Amino acid sequence: MFLALKEMRKEKLRYSLIIAMIVLISYLIFILTSLALGLAQQNTDAINSWGMQSIIMNKDADISLSQSLIKKSQAPSTLPKSQAYIAQAPIVAKKSGHDQVSGTFIGLDNDQFVAKKITLTSGHLAKSRYQLVVDDAFKESGYKLGDTFKLNGNAHAYTIVGFTHNAKMSVAPVAYGRLSAWATLKNVPTTMIASAIVSTKTAPKAGNSALHTYDKDTFVQKLPGYSAQNMTFEMMIGFLLVISLIVIAVFLYILTMQKQQNYAVLRAQGIPGSVLVKSTLSQAFLMVISGLVIGVILTVVTAMAMPSAVPMAFDVPILGAVALALVVIAMLGAVIPVRSILKVDPVSVIGG
Amino acid sequence: MQALKIEHVDQFFGTGASRVQVLHDVNFEAKAGELSLILGPSGSGKSTLLTIAGGLLTPTKGNVQVAGVELGQASAKQKEQLRLNHLGFVLQAYHLLPFLTVNEQFKLVDHVKKSGNLSADALTHLLEELGLTPFVNAYPSSLSGGQQQRVAIARALYPDPAVVLADEPTAALDSTRVMQVGQLLQDLAHDRQKAVVIVTHDVRLRALADHVYDMVDGRLTQAQ
Ligand SMILES: Nc1ncnc2c1ncn2[C@@H]1O[C@H](COP(=O)(O)OP(=O)(O)O)[C@@H](O)[C@H]1O
Numbered sequence: 001m002f003l004a005l006k007e008m009r010k011e012k013l014r015y016s017l018i019i020a021m022i023v024l025i026s027y028l029i030f031i032l033t034s035l036a037l038g039l040a041q042q043n044t045d046a047i048n049s050w051g052m053q054s055i056i057m058n059k060d061a062d063i064s065l066s067q068s069l070i071k072k073s074q075a076p077s078t079l080p081k082s083q084a085y086i087a088q089a090p091i092v093a094k095k096s097g098h099d100q101v102s103g104t105f106i107g108l109d110n111d112q113f114v115a116k117k118i119t120l121t122s123g124h125l126a127k128s129r130y131q132l133v134v135d136d137a138f139k140e141s142g143y144k145l146g147d148t149f150k151l152n153g154n155a156h157a158y159t160i161v162g163f164t165h166n167a168k169m170s171v172a173p174v175a176y177g178r179l180s181a182w183a184t185l186k187n188v189p190t191t192m193i194a195s196a197i198v199s200t201k202t203a204p205k206a207g208n209s210a211l212h213t214y215d216k217d218t219f220v221q222k223l224p225g226y227s228a229q230n231m232t233f234e235m236m237i238g239f240l241l242v243i244s245l246i247v248i249a250v251f252l253y254i255l256t257m258q259k260q261q262n263y264a265v266l267r268a269q270g271i272p273g274s275v276l277v278k279s280t281l282s283q284a285f286l287m288v289i290s291g292l293v294i295g296v297i298l299t300v301v302t303a304m305a306m307p308s309a310v311p312m313a314f315d316v317p318i319l320g321a322v323a324l325a326l327v328v329i330a331m332l333g334a335v336i337p338v339r340s341i342l343k344v345d346p347v348s349v350i351g352g
Numbered sequence: 353m354q355a356l357k358i359e360h361v362d363q364f365f366g367t368g369a370s371r372v373q374v375l376h377d378v379n380f381e382a383k384a385g386e387l388s389l390i391l392g393p394s395g396s397g398k399s400t401l402l403t404i405a406g407g408l409l410t411p412t413k414g415n416v417q418v419a420g421v422e423l424g425q426a427s428a429k430q431k432e433q434l435r436l437n438h439l440g441f442v443l444q445a446y447h448l449l450p451f452l453t454v455n456e457q458f459k460l461v462d463h464v465k466k467s468g469n470l471s472a473d474a475l476t477h478l479l480e481e482l483g484l485t486p487f488v489n490a491y492p493s494s495l496s497g498g499q500q501q502r503v504a505i506a507r508a509l510y511p512d513p514a515v516v517l518a519d520e521p522t523a524a525l526d527s528t529r530v531m532q533v534g535q536l537l538q539d540l541a542h543d544r545q546k547a548v549v550i551v552t553h554d555v556r557l558r559a560l561a562d563h564v565y566d567m568v569d570g571r572l573t574q575a576q
């Protein structure tokens with residue numbers, strides 16, 4: 001530590017530049033991780049709020065809620081308490097003087113478990129076909145309780161009777177309504193009852209050969225764009241970690257090469273190689289920790305300044321894990337110059 | 353007792369056709385309280401001998417004893433400890449760590465060697481004697497060549513070694529400084545009872561030595 005600190009104090013500019021690189025990398029990693037997390041949440045918030053474990057869909061729908069249709073004849077006459085109909089339709093809300101909002105209509109039966117899971121921030125559940133409970137995102141587009149608007153160009157107006165928070169599917173706001181409103185919005189014959197049946201049980205029987213049960217994870221992974229998005233972010237974060245490994249290894253290596261003669265003298269004087277190795281490792285540690293601390297401060301400032309429309313989620317355990325990964329990788333990077341320290345030949349300093 | 357004893361040392365470098373003998377049956381002793389000077393032209397094998405005496409190079413043949421330790425029998429770790437505790441090197445260049453102040457050069461030794469170093473008073477006194485007191489908080493880069501060389505001498509002395517090995521200690525100095533540094537090394541031997549060995553081609557130091565040796569083509573002989 002003595003050597004490490006003294007050297008960093010003397011060569012402030014050099015070490016500040018390396019720390020600045022680590023700050024930028026860690027900041028970028030934190031922001032990307034938060035964005036990835038935010039996007040992932042906005043893909044699945046609504047689904048998570050239902051408390052479902054599995055979903056029964058048309059087996060030819062490629063596990064896509066928007067492709068799945070269940071006929072009345074395929075469904076049981078009454079659903080058990082652990083099951084609920086989900087009726088999905090894409091919607092575009094349009095009201096003069098307001099922005100258009102595209103979202104997802106989810107038709108529900110108010111007596112089934114999903115409707116009971118919805119937490120309202122204001123108003124009440126839809127009591128008739130033309131009433132809707134919508135995600136708070138509608139507020140940001142200027143909609144209020146009691147507003148009426150047209151959906152998908154249909155003649156009849158729908159009224160907002162309630163708001164709910166964090167109801168998003170595939171990053172679009174959800175509008176909960178009655179099951180009876182669905183067929184018209186989806187433009188399907190009334191012989192269809194819903195898109196799918198969700199269940200709080202892990203593997204309920206599908207009950208009909210045209211239907212199939214999927215677990216929640218399979219369903220979520222098949223949400224449009226969901227796994228592609230996650231993979232993109234994971235790749236970016238992975239590459240950044242590799243880049244930080246290279247940056248730290250290269251910088252420390254260059255610094256070590258410049259100090260070869262000094263190290264050779266120290267070795268000749270009988271200073272153990274382990275002292276020099278520890279010094280380099282503690283420098284790497286100090287640099288990555290200082291870089292991380294500044295990176296965290298920048299991330300917190302960014303989080304506070306970020307408009308709520310940007311899908312960012314700051315999850316401390318996950319960001320902590322990412323920070324830890326960065327520390328581990330930095331230390332791995334510092335091991336590379338250690339080899340050249342141990343190979344220093346003290347004989348080289350004698351003879352001039 | 354001899355602080356340093358070298359017996360029948362041969363040193364070869366290279367293999368096959370390029371194999372050359374750099375040292376031929378070298379015998380040498382250095383006692384505490386004496387300054388020994390090894391004079392020889394460039395390429396005669398002086399630095400090689402010093403490297404062997406310092407336990408940095410194992411000779412092809414022969415025995416080396418430092419402070420009672422037979423180097424042929426010592427492990428790498430033991431030789432490292434020997435250099436740390438009993439040997440002081442005064443080198444021509446690169447002696448000081450550029451990112452440590454004069455004071456910190458000594459503190460580094462404290463971190464590695466916990467005991468047996470000069471006391472704080474003794475160090476202050478030594479630095480005063482060397483005219484370094486005004487520079488204790490300076491970095492080497494702000495010191496002149498002569499000042500740096502004096503710090504290096506103080507650094508070599510700080511662990512209170514039995515043997516001080518100096519390789520061309522005056523090569524980087526202007527002529528007014530040469531005798532000063534030479535005098536200093538003589539004082540180490542006479543006043544501090546160190547065994548001081550200087551290898552150099554600088555004949556000006558001759559007058560200061562208790563024993564003078566000539567190194568010619570790897571053969572060491574006592575000078576007349
Ligand atoms: N590691 C080595 N490999 C091969 N030859 C060497 C090596 N070290 C020194 N020599 C050779 O040994 C001879 C003596 O070198 P050195 O001890 O440095 O002489 P001096 O210090 O007297 O100038 C020179 O010819 C030099 O080229």
Ligand SMILES: [Mg+2]
Nearest residue numbers: 351352398399
């Ligand atoms: Mg030489």
